[in-house]
Amino acid sequence: MTIQKVMIVGAGQMGSGVAQVCAQAGFTVLLNDMKQEFFDRGLGVITKNLSRDVEKGRKTEEEKQAILNRISMSLDLKDAVDVDIVIEAATENMDIKQSIFRELDAIAPKHAILATNTSSLPITEIAAVTERPEQVIGMHFMNPVPVMKLVEIIRGLATADEVYQSVEEMTRKLSKTPVEVNDFPGFVSNRILLPMINEAIYALYEGVATKEAIDDVMKLGMNHPMGPLTLADFIGLDTCLYIMEILHDGLGDSKYRPCPLLRKYVAAGWLGKKTGRGFYVYE
Ligand code: CAA
Numbered sequence: 001m002t003i004q005k006v007m008i009v010g011a012g013q014m015g016s017g018v019a020q021v022c023a024q025a026g027f028t029v030l031l032n033d034m035k036q037e038f039f040d041r042g043l044g045v046i047t048k049n050l051s052r053d054v055e056k057g058r059k060t061e062e063e064k065q066a067i068l069n070r071i072s073m074s075l076d077l078k079d080a081v082d083v084d085i086v087i088e089a090a091t092e093n094m095d096i097k098q099s100i101f102r103e104l105d106a107i108a109p110k111h112a113i114l115a116t117n118t119s120s121l122p123i124t125e126i127a128a129v130t131e132r133p134e135q136v137i138g139m140h141f142m143n144p145v146p147v148m149k150l151v152e153i154i155r156g157l158a159t160a161d162e163v164y165q166s167v168e169e170m171t172r173k174l175s176k177t178p179v180e181v182n183d184f185p186g187f188v189s190n191r192i193l194l195p196m197i198n199e200a201i202y203a204l205y206e207g208v209a210t211k212e213a214i215d216d217v218m219k220l221g222m223n224h225p226m227g228p229l230t231l232a233d234f235i236g237l238d239t240c241l242y243i244m245e246i247l248h249d250g251l252g253d254s255k256y257r258p259c260p261l262l263r264k265y266v267a268a269g270w271l272g273k274k275t276g277r278g279f280y281v282y283e
Pocket of ligand 1: 119142145190
């Protein structure tokens, strides 16, 4: 199946990034959200990223305009009527995702693939509310999407081989590297990354070192681009807690218990960069 027209559901940080890389790769993109202001904000971020590419000589002004012209606004899931694939990047909540997938299943053409960018919810459970579970798949992009090379492609229990192949081919067209993963809590990325971040929070909680020292050890000693506490702020502490809870519930092992300090920060509303305060303070 040749994929040409893509709908992205959710124009937030992840959705707008996915829309940008799809439009850059020549796909026709419908960027869907519930309100025009959400679409405008997403398109604003894309425009800023592309303008930086023009300033740095990586793209011409004409190329930037051509990319932007491939992105149209959608405020109604009914616009999925003629797309080849939908990539859902809405809120990380099973009820919300299942209701979107139920609606998309009724609207999208029979051949269309329904993909989700969930970072931790079971693909199989999302697929189960549709009449096409063999065409439902996980496409987990990393933040910031325009920069990070990986797309973790997650097969649900029923995902068909042809669907996996089409999504893998599309991922390569996006200049990303696909990695195949089966449907288990946290997949591979977050099953490994989040316990590392959680352990860094435990190290802080137990007074092993200061936050700066913990981050320096991992940056300078392990060549991580960001220390784990800075990365936690960047991901969002609410998201970190949510993923730890999914690992803890889904795998039933106490080694995944979320650090009480993480719970406390989330309860305080210190959610990281997006709220101006997490482990660090942001101006
Ligand atoms: N959008 C687009 N481009 C961006 C960007 C963004 N949000 N943030 C940074 N960039 C670009 C910059 O423009 C810059 O490019 P140029 O200088 O060539 O224009 C380049 O990336 C490097 O940026 P900086 O020099 O500002 O800073 P840096 O060298 O520290 O890189 C970083 C920034 C790429 C974010 C780097 O710190 C990094 O790789 N951090 C780790 C990111 C990571 O681990 N992501 C995974 C998060 S987990 C996840 O996503 C999964 C999940 O489910 C929770």
